[in-house]
Structure formats: structure tokens, C-alpha cells
Amino acid sequence: MRPTPRSFAQGGFISRSLEEFKRLSAFALKLEGLSTPRKPFPLVKFETAEDLKQCKKMSDKDIGGYSTVNLDHYPVTQNEPAHARFHGTISTQLPHNQPHIQRTGYAGFRTLERGRTIFGPSFWDVSLYGYLALQFKSDGRKYFVNVQTDSIVPTDIHQHLLHSKTPGEWETVLIKWSEFVRTNHGQVVEPQREMLTQKVRTVGISLIDRIPGPYDLSISNIWATNATEEDDILRNAPGVIQGLPVLSQRTSDHNKNMEERARYLTAQKISLLVLLRLYCSSTLPSSATIPILSFVLSTTVPSTSSSVRSLRSSATSNPSFSIDSFEDVLQGHASNMPGRTLLDLFLKSMWEMNSFDALHALFDNLGELLMAPSNIEGEGQERIYLSKTSPLGIFVRRARLEFDRLQFEDTIALWSSFVRYRAPTAQWTKRLAGLAASGVDAVIAEMGMQESDDVYEIAYRDLHEPDDRTQVVSQDDLDRILEFQLDRLQRFGDRVPESMRTQLRGMLASSSTVHRQAYLVQFFDAWKAGDYTSAFDNLHRYYDYAMQTREKIHYQYALLHMAILQADFGCFGEAIAAINETIATARESQDMTCLSFSMSWLNHMSKAYPKQMKAAGYMSMLGSERDALAFLKAKAREFKMHNLLSATLLNDAKLVLSTGDSVSRAFEHIYQSSHLNIKENVNSYGGQMLLQSTLYSRLGIPHLANVHCALLLDCHGASCPIDEKLRAVGRQAFIMSQNGRYDEAIEAFQSINLTAHNKSLKFNQYLILCVGIIKLKRAIRRADWSTCSHLLATVKPSNDPSSDTLDPELHFLLSEAYIDYLVSKGDYPLAFTTISNLAQSLKEDNADILQRVSVLLMKADLFRNVGQSERGFSIALRAASVAYKAKLMPSLWSAVGLLANILNNLGECASAKRLLEAVLPQSLENGDNMLSGTLYSHLGDSFMGLADPAKTTEPRLQTSYIAKAELYIDRARDCFKRNGYLDGECEQLMKKAIIAKLRGDEKLAEEWSQNHNRVWEEGMRSIEQT
Incomplete structure (x- = not known):
């Protein structure tokens, strides 16, 4: 067989064979496999x-x-x-x-x-x-x-x-x-x-x-x-x-200051060990015990947030705290030495560590802090011994273990770092006899070496250079910082502050290892910022590094985060696929915590976004919502998941309210959840307060609803997620708007410090929509149609509910305001179509009974406006019946007002008067000026109907009815004026003019007509000025 030129060419068969032969020969002759x-x-x-x-x-x-x-x-x-x-x-x-x-x-x-x-x-x-x-x-x-x-x-x-x-x-x-x-x-x-x-x-x-x-x-x-x-x-x-x-690692310009981060020990922890030794071996005043222990524990043990007190940042909560922090703790306490404070004793102990050997002696003798005295002589000594399982004992034991694991080079670096850390206190050595002469290293001083000597240069060559290690935290501290940030992000839903984000970026850049938690922190931060691409990228990186470190348990949690992220951005199909895989993985690994949370989240999503979930192909796994809640409660009790049980009890109360069941049963579930929160220290007070506020609003007691929102903000604001605090502010603002205090309501939203919440996209959208709804209602009351058109360009509800990812409650409020705008402008055909579509959508979703009753009231009011009172009567009667059974008191009063107005139109003024006089006192307690003004107006109409000569022949009785009609018309006008309802106020003035004209007082009628024109013109002028 003759070889072709192609075989000898570069990359050919023979050429490759020769290269492989050369490589194998060199490998064998040079014994490369041995090194x-x-x-x-x-x-x-x-x-x-x-x-x-x-x-x-x-x-x-x-x-x-x-x-x-x-x-x-x-x-x-x-x-x-x-x-x-x-x-x-x-x-x-x-x-x-x-x-x-x-x-x-x-x-x-x-x-x-x-x-x-x-x-x-x-x-x-x-x-x-x-x-x-x-x-x-x-x-x-x-x-x-x-x-x-x-x-x-x-x-x-x-x-x-x-x-x-x-x-x-x-x-x-x-x-x-x-x-x-x-x-x-x-x-x-x-x-x-x-x-x-x-x-x-x-x-x-x-x-x-x-x-x-x-x-x-x-x-x-x-x-x-x-x-x-x-x-x-x-x-x-x-x-x-x-x-x-x-x-x-290279010593290039970019990396010459890059040192491997300490695993656990830092100069700060050595100083804490010195303080602990002083605490255990010396007699300290009782007043200093709590400050010293609090200081040490705050820097060594991860802090847990209190449900009552806010987390206050201090120097001690920062792992890279300076030597000045010890001065703040110890300066104000006297020691057993005359004229000396505890700070003097502490610095004396710090500067007595005057050599590398003294550092070893410190760690070698740490065992004395943990062992009890072994002889009778020790019993006479006043010492404190630490339990091995106490937080301080665990800190001492781990510090000793980590020091033993350090290599010589790392130990030298730790000693140099400690020397630089205590350097700012060098002036204190002048007050302590015998310490100033030893300098940095007593061994160097005994040998008579100077800074220019070679040995000194080798040991302390970088002592006078700027050092970053004293302010850089260890790997353990960085992990604790990341875990703390993750806890805040998950519990409160806010973003990482800009200052903290900059510090974390610097810490991670100087780290020689990849921290998996850092990608999860960046994922949550990008998610809350609305950065869809970065959120997915960081979530994938988190999972990739978890797989590399063989931490497969994080797989289902990565999928769970993926599902929540997809749903938050409106991708419900992908969210369902991810949550189904999460549930399957959690079942396979028997992770009941992840499984229960996934089922709870899926149940919540099917209730909050039913159309979107159905469009994505979701079918309930647990049957009805009541069955799902019963399953979750059973699993929560079985595995003692108190957080899940508390949340499920609140969901039970929400289900009772949304279906119109007994209010007492809803209170029972709420109190069970509250008892569990107190007994098991479960931090879910925000959801409980908001639900109680909702319940009192339905019962027509807005001042109690407002009190519960204030309790949430003032007492539990530090331990509640930001979205719950925003909803509490929103609830208070909407109560203000019912009283006509629109400016105060808008100011309540604008007073929220978005910088503290780091301008999260979701929260910012919530604030914009809430302010837009309140401004739209105010513009409708003022008949400012140009402003209404401008606002509707931003807050108009979507025509396709299945593609709308807006919060369901906000979506209904937007739809309600939009229908009010259409009716006020007289666009009745479009209003009827919108009401019908909304009613059909709520029926398909089995929505909250309050929303469905509100739609019935809208439809009845629409029929009344178009002159078809008979059709509106049956609808209003049905709304009143449902509202009475479900104890929806404001809706009941509105329905009774509609029934009375329809009865007035049908000539049944006496019956209308009896209905209105029964509900008006309760309505006044509610504080809704718009509702009270409407009821007063209908009551005035009833008395004018009773004053009809065809019904009342006695002049004195007619005069009494007319006087009462004027009285209630004036009260209605005052309510509409406080609410800023321009059309309602002008309507009452026209009624006054008509009454004066019926009396034959043309001059007074003319005055009321002029007042009507003046009020209308002033309203239009104020609109132009704003």
C-alpha cells in the first residue's frame, strides 16, 4: 500500500501518527508521568x-x-x-x-x-x-x-x-x-x-x-x-x-493586593477572644456584664429579628468593625485597678501579645476558658467557665480549631493583620508601664533588629503599607452576611440597599471562591427590580454551582423560585410546568416543607389568577379550594409546620368571607391563627392585621379597620413584608378617600419612602395604580373629564382578563372606577357592556361575594339612571338580600338606598322613608360621605313625595314634610361638598330652587339658581387652575 501525499500532509494520518509517536516517546523517556x-x-x-x-x-x-x-x-x-x-x-x-x-x-x-x-x-x-x-x-x-x-x-x-x-x-x-x-x-x-x-x-x-x-x-x-x-x-x-x-496567584497590577480571604479567623475575632479571656479571668463590675456579652454575641452569633423591635444597625453588627467599637463598649466601666477602666485592661491584654509566640499561647490556652477547676485551689479563684455547648463556648472551640488548621503562611498573615488592627491604640501604651518599649514584636526588640534588617523585612515587609485585610471579612462572615441578606429579601420582599450592594460587590470580587448564595441574592434583587433576564441568569447560576458542589437538595427550591418568578412576570404556562416538577421532585425526595409550600402557592395562584391559570392548562390537584386547605392544614399539623398552619388558617378565614359564610367562623379562624402566632412565635402578624381590617370594613366599622392598619405599621412594621405595609397604607388611603380627603390619601402614598424600599418595580407599580385610582375618583366627582381621560390612558383595566397580570383587587377597583366614569358621562351602552363582562368574569372565577354584590349594585343603578326602575328593583333587592346574609353592611346600605330611590320613583314614598330612616344612622357611623349624602338626598325626595297634595291634605303636615325635605337636602349637600362631588352639590341646590318655586317665592328660587351657577363655575374654575 502506497501512502498518498495527503497522508503526509499536516493533519494527515501519517503526520498524526508521527506526532503521537513523538509525544508517547517523550512521555516515556522523560518520565513525565512521575511529576x-x-x-x-x-x-x-x-x-x-x-x-x-x-x-x-x-x-x-x-x-x-x-x-x-x-x-x-x-x-x-x-x-x-x-x-x-x-x-x-x-x-x-x-x-x-x-x-x-x-x-x-x-x-x-x-x-x-x-x-x-x-x-x-x-x-x-x-x-x-x-x-x-x-x-x-x-x-x-x-x-x-x-x-x-x-x-x-x-x-x-x-x-x-x-x-x-x-x-x-x-x-x-x-x-x-x-x-x-x-x-x-x-x-x-x-x-x-x-x-x-x-x-x-x-x-x-x-x-x-x-x-x-x-x-x-x-x-x-x-x-x-x-x-x-x-x-x-x-x-x-x-x-x-x-x-x-x-x-x-500572579502579582500583576490587578491582583497584587488580592489575598485569599481568611476562612474564619480575623483580627476582630482575635480581639474578641482577648475580651472573652478578660471577662472570664477578671472580676468585672456587674454593670459591664450585659454590654460585654451583648457585644460579643452580636458579632459571633447570627442575629434573629424580633417581631416587635426593629433591627437597628450598629458597628457591632458589622463583621469588619474597627477597634473603636471596643472603646464604645468598655470606656464607661471602671475596673478593679484604681484609675483604670475596662478599656485600659483590655488594651493591656492586647499589647501584652507582643510576639508571634504570644498569639500561639493565646490559642493554646483557650481550653482553660472551657474546663472546670480540677483541684481545690481553683475553687477559691473567682473565674467564669464557659460551657462547651454555649454560644460563647462554641465560638471559642471553633476559633481554636480553625487556628490549628491554619498553615504557617496564613498564621503569619493573621498575626500581621492583628498588629495593624491594634495599631491605632498605640498611644494607650504610654499609660501602661512596660509596654511601650517592646514595640511591635518583643522578639525583634530583644534581638536588636531594626526595620532595615532583612529578617524584619521578611516578617513585616508590608506592615506600613495600606492594608485591606483588617477591613475584609472572613469567608464565614461573608456567608453570614449573604444568609442575612437572603433572609431579608425573602421575608420582607425588598431589594438590597445600594450601599450594601456596593460593599457586597467588593467583598465578592476580593474572594477567591465562588459563593453560591451570592447568585441567589442577585436573583432576588434583579427579580424585585423587574430585570427578567438578569433574574433568570442568576437563578441558573445558583443552581449550576449547587450542582457542582453536589448540593442536589437545592434543585426543587431552584424550581420553586423559577415558578414564582415566571408567574410574577405573567408566564403562567412556564410557571405551572416548573411548579409541577417542583412537586414531583419534592415528593421523590420526601421534602414535605417544599411540597407543602408548593401546594399552598399553587392554591393561592389558582384563586388569585383563575383565568390565567385555566388558560395555561392548570387543573386543581386537590379538588375544591376547601379540600386543598383541609389537606394543607392536616400536613402542617402532622409535620408541625406552624408557619404553614397559620397561613392556612388565614386562608380559611378568607374563604369564609369570600363565599359569604358566617362571620363568626371567620373570626374563629383568625383568632386560632393569632393564638398559634403567639404560642409558636410565628411572625405572620401582617397578614392577620390586614385580614381583620378587611373584615371590619365589610362590617361597616372603618375606624377599627384603620386602627388595625395603624397597628401593623406602628407595632409590626419592622417584621412585616413591604407589600403588607403598602397594602395597609392603601387601606388607610382608601378610607380617607371615602370621607372626601383625597389630598390626604394621595399624600399618604407619596409619603412612602421609595428609597427605603429600593424602588422595587412591583411596589412602584402598586403605588402608581393606587394613586391613579384615587385621582380618577376625585376627577369623576369634580366632573373633570379631561383629567379622567388622561388618567384612564394609564390605569384603564384590560379588556382581556386572562392576559392581565394585575392584582385581582386592584383590577376590580379599576373596573369599578371605569364604570363610574362611564355612567357619570352618560355612556350607558358601554357601561352596560362593561358591567355585563365584569359580572360574567366574576361568576366564572367564583370571585369574592363582595365584588359580585358590587356589580349587582352597579347594574341596578344603571337601570335607575336610564329610567327602567322596575328592572333595577329586583336586582337591588337581590343585592340587599345577599349583603344582609353575608354581613356586607356598606353594600346593604347602598342597596337599601337604591331600593328607596326606586320606590320614590314608583310613588311609594312612605316605604322608602322607613327604609332610609332604618339605615341612615348606621351609614353615618361608616363615615362614607358619598353614601351618606346619597341616602340623605333620597330621604329628602321621600319627604317631598309625602308632601304631595294628592297624598297629604293637611297644610301643616305638608309644611312639616317640606321643612324636613329641605333639612335633609342641606345635609346631603354638606356631605357631597365634603366629598367633592360637584354634580351632587349642584343637584341639591336645584332641588332647593324647585322647592322655593313651588312655594311661590320666585326671588328665593332665583337666589338658589344663582348659587347653583356660582358653585358650578367655581368648580370649573378650580379644575382649570389645577
């Missing part, structure tokens, strides 16, 4: 355009999709190395006439397989290398590094997220081979086996985030490395380097 390689092992270098021929492009266009992929070469320039540019556009459009393809939106490239040699298939053997290194410039999108090996399953791909710290700039990332996750067709494969690094077939990069739009990634080199000093590619790489091991 760790020091030099890099290049896998892909895009130095010339010919290198692109070794790569294969891929995208969904291969299956009929519309994503594009390009791979272009760019030669070396002054500012950039030679590189390949991977760019194009992602499209999620599905191909036509291919129904079996349901998912598109990906692109990528990989290297071609290396071909065969006389030794068999050619692979990359990277088993002697610890890292895969990539030099790249990213646009910030979510790319994945893909590695394919010669495994048993050829379709297995090992993936790792290609995270960019500086998008738009060149950077290098080192990824441990052990951190890759084995996948197959995009799904994580279990069990996770070790990658076959001896036989790597291909390396590539893909983009699978399915976010439509352009993408752009430049990549220069891909190589295997051990991150040694002899790695010239790594040494000359521009920009930031991620994933460097501690011993190989």
Missing part, C-alpha cells in the same frame, strides 16, 4: 484563519430553526490577541410544518475529532492537569463550556458555566476538571461519575439560554494547565484571572 507538568498543554489556539477549520459550527438551523452562528478569525493587534469571534443571533421561533420540534434557540461550536493514528483514535490526555483554562471576551450572556470524552455513552457532554466577571473585556478563567457536570441532551445525568480526562475528544462552547437577540463571544486560547509560574500563556494573559489556586 506534575509545569508547562501549559494547548488544546485550541486561534492564531491563524486555518485554525477555524478544526472547528464545527452548530445551531438550531440544523433542525429548521432560525438562529444564526458565525465563527470569524481576527488577527493579533496592539490591543487584542489573535482570536476567533463566535457571534450571531438567537431565535426561539419554531420551524414550520415540523410539529415534533418544540424547542429551539441555541448555537455553539466545538473542535473536530482529532482523527485516527496507527495507535488508534487520537485523544487529548489531560489527566495530569488540574484546570481547563480559557482566554475570552464575553458580552455577559450565559455560555457553557462543553467537553466530550470517549465515554461509554457517546452523547454525554460535561458542561460548566462560562462566567464573565468583566463583560466586554478580555479575561481568563480556570475551571477544575472535577467541577464539570455530566449531562445528556441538556439534562443532568445521575450518578455523576468522574470525567475520563485521559480521553478528551472535543472541546466547545454553546449558548443555550434561549433569550432571543444577538450574542458575541471572542475566544483566543483554550489549554490545560496546572497554573504554575512556568505557564507562559497564563502569565501573559490580559485582564482578570478567575479560579487561580492560592499558590499561583
Whole structure:
């Protein structure tokens, strides 16, 4: 067989065989397998355009999709190395006439397989290398590094997220081979086996985030490395380097101050140990005991928020507190030494640690703080011994353990950090005899060394340089900070403050490890800010790192967050798919907490957004809502999940109210929840207060509703989520608007400090809608139609409820105000259509009984306005009957007012008078000026009807009826004036003019007519001025 020229060409069979023979020979002769390689092992270098021929492009266009992929070469320039540019556009459009393809939106490239040699298939053997290194410039999108090996399953791909710290700039990332996750067709494969690094077939990069739009990634080199000093590619790489091991971090301008963060011990914790030793071994005044213990515990034990007191930030709650914090605690307490305070004793102990050996002695003797005296002599000593299981004992034991685990270099760094930390108190040594002479290190002073000596330079070369380590927290402290931020984000629903966000960014940037919780913090922050793309990206990164660390328990919680996020952005189909997978995973892993919460959330969503959930294909798993709540209560009691049980009891009360059942039963559920909150210390007072406020509003006792909102804000505001506080303010504002205090209601919303709530998009939208509704009601009362048209352009309800993601309560309030606007303008056909559509929608959703009664009242009032009182009578009577049974007192009074008005129109004035006189006193207690004015107006009409000569022949009785009619008309006018209802006030003035004219007093009638015109003109003038 004659070899062809192609076989000898570069990349040909014989050429590959010769290269493989040369590599194997060198490996055997140099015994490379006995030592760790020091030099890099290049896998892909895009130095010339010919290198692109070794790569294969891929995208969904291969299956009929519309994503594009390009791979272009760019030669070396002054500012950039030679590189390949991977760019194009992602499209999620599905191909036509291919129904079996349901998912598109990906692109990528990989290297071609290396071909065969006389030794068999050619692979990359990277088993002697610890890292895969990539030099790249990213646009910030979510790319994945893909590695394919010669495994048993050829379709297995090992993936790792290609995270960019500086998008738009060149950077290098080192990824441990052990951190890759084995996948197959995009799904994580279990069990996770070790990658076959001896036989790597291909390396590539893909983009699978399915976010439509352009993408752009430049990549220069891909190589295997051990991150040694002899790695010239790594040494000359521009920009930031991620994933460097501690011993190989470069001393470049960017990273020369980058030191590995301490795992647990810091200079602050050493100072706390000194204070604890002083506390245990000395006789301290009783007044100093609580301040010292509070100070130590606040810095070593994670703080728990109180349900009553607000969390106050102080210097002690900051893990990187300065030495001045000790002065604040100890300065005001006298010691057993005459003329000395506890601060003097503390600083004396601090400066007595005058050598590296003294630091070791401190930790070696920590056991004395935990052990009880072993002989009788010890009983006479006044000492305090710490229990090993107490918070302080645990702190001492862990500090000793962490110190024993430190290597020599880290111990030296800790000692230097402590020396710099106590340096600001050097002037205190002048007051303490014998301490000033020793200086920084007593051993150095005894040996007579100066700062210019070599030994001193080696030990303390950076002592006089600016140090960042004293103000940098340890890994443990950073984890506690992230956990605290997560707790606040989840419990209160706010965003991370800007100042804290900047500090966290600096802490994470200086950390040598990746903190999984940081991505969850960024996820919540982006979610509350309305940044859909960043929220998804950070949630995926959180889950990716959880998988890398084999923390699979976080899988169902990542899915749960995904479902809530999807629903919050209106993607109900994706939310249902995610929550179904969450429930299935929680059942499989027997995670009852996650399962119960998922079921509770699903039940809430089906009640709050029934149309959207049905349109997305949701079918209830637990039958009716009552059955679902019974199941959740049973599981909560079984597994003692008190938070879930308290919330379920409140949901039971809400169900009772929404269906019109017994009010006493709703009170029973609320009091059961309250008892559970107090007994088990469950912090759900906000929901309880809001529900009680709603209940009292339905009963027509608005002052009690207002009191409960004030209790929530004043007593439980520090422990309640922000959305509950906003709803409490909204409830108070709407009560004000009922009394005609529109300006105060708007001011209540505008007084909310959005900066404190970090301008969350959801909360900002809520405030805008609430203020818009109140302004729209005020404009309708003032007959300011131009303002109404302008406001409706912003707050008009959606015509398609199934596509509306607005809060159901706000959606109904908007619809109610819009119908009021149509009726006030006289657009009765459109008003009737809108009312009918709203009634049908509420019926399909089995909505709250209060909303359905309100729609009946709207329809009855509409029939009254168009002169069809008979049709409105039956509707109003039905509304009154339902409102009476459900104890919806304001709705009952409105229904009785409509019935009385219809009876007046039918000539049954005596019956109308009896109805109105029965409900007016209760209505006045409600404080709704609009409702009271309407009832007064109807009562005046009833007395005018009774004064009809055809019904009353006695002149004195007629005069009495007319006088009472004028009295109630004046009261109605006062109510309408306080409410700002211009049409109602003018209508009462016209009634006064008509009564005067019926009496024959033309002059008085003319005066009332002029008053009518004056009031109307003043109203129009005030509208023009505003």
C-alpha cells in the first residue's frame, strides 16, 4: 500500500501518527508521568484563519430553526490577541410544518475529532492537569463550556458555566476538571461519575439560554494547565484571572493586593477572644456584664429579628468593625485597678501579645476558658467557665480549631493583620508601664533588629503599607452576611440597599471562591427590580454551582423560585410546568416543607389568577379550594409546620368571607391563627392585621379597620413584608378617600419612602395604580373629564382578563372606577357592556361575594339612571338580600338606598322613608360621605313625595314634610361638598330652587339658581387652575 501525499500532509494520518509517536516517546523517556507538568498543554489556539477549520459550527438551523452562528478569525493587534469571534443571533421561533420540534434557540461550536493514528483514535490526555483554562471576551450572556470524552455513552457532554466577571473585556478563567457536570441532551445525568480526562475528544462552547437577540463571544486560547509560574500563556494573559489556586496567584497590577480571604479567623475575632479571656479571668463590675456579652454575641452569633423591635444597625453588627467599637463598649466601666477602666485592661491584654509566640499561647490556652477547676485551689479563684455547648463556648472551640488548621503562611498573615488592627491604640501604651518599649514584636526588640534588617523585612515587609485585610471579612462572615441578606429579601420582599450592594460587590470580587448564595441574592434583587433576564441568569447560576458542589437538595427550591418568578412576570404556562416538577421532585425526595409550600402557592395562584391559570392548562390537584386547605392544614399539623398552619388558617378565614359564610367562623379562624402566632412565635402578624381590617370594613366599622392598619405599621412594621405595609397604607388611603380627603390619601402614598424600599418595580407599580385610582375618583366627582381621560390612558383595566397580570383587587377597583366614569358621562351602552363582562368574569372565577354584590349594585343603578326602575328593583333587592346574609353592611346600605330611590320613583314614598330612616344612622357611623349624602338626598325626595297634595291634605303636615325635605337636602349637600362631588352639590341646590318655586317665592328660587351657577363655575374654575 502506497501512502498518498495527503497522508503526509499536516493533519494527515501519517503526520498524526508521527506526532503521537513523538509525544508517547517523550512521555516515556522523560518520565513525565512521575511529576506534575509545569508547562501549559494547548488544546485550541486561534492564531491563524486555518485554525477555524478544526472547528464545527452548530445551531438550531440544523433542525429548521432560525438562529444564526458565525465563527470569524481576527488577527493579533496592539490591543487584542489573535482570536476567533463566535457571534450571531438567537431565535426561539419554531420551524414550520415540523410539529415534533418544540424547542429551539441555541448555537455553539466545538473542535473536530482529532482523527485516527496507527495507535488508534487520537485523544487529548489531560489527566495530569488540574484546570481547563480559557482566554475570552464575553458580552455577559450565559455560555457553557462543553467537553466530550470517549465515554461509554457517546452523547454525554460535561458542561460548566462560562462566567464573565468583566463583560466586554478580555479575561481568563480556570475551571477544575472535577467541577464539570455530566449531562445528556441538556439534562443532568445521575450518578455523576468522574470525567475520563485521559480521553478528551472535543472541546466547545454553546449558548443555550434561549433569550432571543444577538450574542458575541471572542475566544483566543483554550489549554490545560496546572497554573504554575512556568505557564507562559497564563502569565501573559490580559485582564482578570478567575479560579487561580492560592499558590499561583500572579502579582500583576490587578491582583497584587488580592489575598485569599481568611476562612474564619480575623483580627476582630482575635480581639474578641482577648475580651472573652478578660471577662472570664477578671472580676468585672456587674454593670459591664450585659454590654460585654451583648457585644460579643452580636458579632459571633447570627442575629434573629424580633417581631416587635426593629433591627437597628450598629458597628457591632458589622463583621469588619474597627477597634473603636471596643472603646464604645468598655470606656464607661471602671475596673478593679484604681484609675483604670475596662478599656485600659483590655488594651493591656492586647499589647501584652507582643510576639508571634504570644498569639500561639493565646490559642493554646483557650481550653482553660472551657474546663472546670480540677483541684481545690481553683475553687477559691473567682473565674467564669464557659460551657462547651454555649454560644460563647462554641465560638471559642471553633476559633481554636480553625487556628490549628491554619498553615504557617496564613498564621503569619493573621498575626500581621492583628498588629495593624491594634495599631491605632498605640498611644494607650504610654499609660501602661512596660509596654511601650517592646514595640511591635518583643522578639525583634530583644534581638536588636531594626526595620532595615532583612529578617524584619521578611516578617513585616508590608506592615506600613495600606492594608485591606483588617477591613475584609472572613469567608464565614461573608456567608453570614449573604444568609442575612437572603433572609431579608425573602421575608420582607425588598431589594438590597445600594450601599450594601456596593460593599457586597467588593467583598465578592476580593474572594477567591465562588459563593453560591451570592447568585441567589442577585436573583432576588434583579427579580424585585423587574430585570427578567438578569433574574433568570442568576437563578441558573445558583443552581449550576449547587450542582457542582453536589448540593442536589437545592434543585426543587431552584424550581420553586423559577415558578414564582415566571408567574410574577405573567408566564403562567412556564410557571405551572416548573411548579409541577417542583412537586414531583419534592415528593421523590420526601421534602414535605417544599411540597407543602408548593401546594399552598399553587392554591393561592389558582384563586388569585383563575383565568390565567385555566388558560395555561392548570387543573386543581386537590379538588375544591376547601379540600386543598383541609389537606394543607392536616400536613402542617402532622409535620408541625406552624408557619404553614397559620397561613392556612388565614386562608380559611378568607374563604369564609369570600363565599359569604358566617362571620363568626371567620373570626374563629383568625383568632386560632393569632393564638398559634403567639404560642409558636410565628411572625405572620401582617397578614392577620390586614385580614381583620378587611373584615371590619365589610362590617361597616372603618375606624377599627384603620386602627388595625395603624397597628401593623406602628407595632409590626419592622417584621412585616413591604407589600403588607403598602397594602395597609392603601387601606388607610382608601378610607380617607371615602370621607372626601383625597389630598390626604394621595399624600399618604407619596409619603412612602421609595428609597427605603429600593424602588422595587412591583411596589412602584402598586403605588402608581393606587394613586391613579384615587385621582380618577376625585376627577369623576369634580366632573373633570379631561383629567379622567388622561388618567384612564394609564390605569384603564384590560379588556382581556386572562392576559392581565394585575392584582385581582386592584383590577376590580379599576373596573369599578371605569364604570363610574362611564355612567357619570352618560355612556350607558358601554357601561352596560362593561358591567355585563365584569359580572360574567366574576361568576366564572367564583370571585369574592363582595365584588359580585358590587356589580349587582352597579347594574341596578344603571337601570335607575336610564329610567327602567322596575328592572333595577329586583336586582337591588337581590343585592340587599345577599349583603344582609353575608354581613356586607356598606353594600346593604347602598342597596337599601337604591331600593328607596326606586320606590320614590314608583310613588311609594312612605316605604322608602322607613327604609332610609332604618339605615341612615348606621351609614353615618361608616363615615362614607358619598353614601351618606346619597341616602340623605333620597330621604329628602321621600319627604317631598309625602308632601304631595294628592297624598297629604293637611297644610301643616305638608309644611312639616317640606321643612324636613329641605333639612335633609342641606345635609346631603354638606356631605357631597365634603366629598367633592360637584354634580351632587349642584343637584341639591336645584332641588332647593324647585322647592322655593313651588312655594311661590320666585326671588328665593332665583337666589338658589344663582348659587347653583356660582358653585358650578367655581368648580370649573378650580379644575382649570389645577
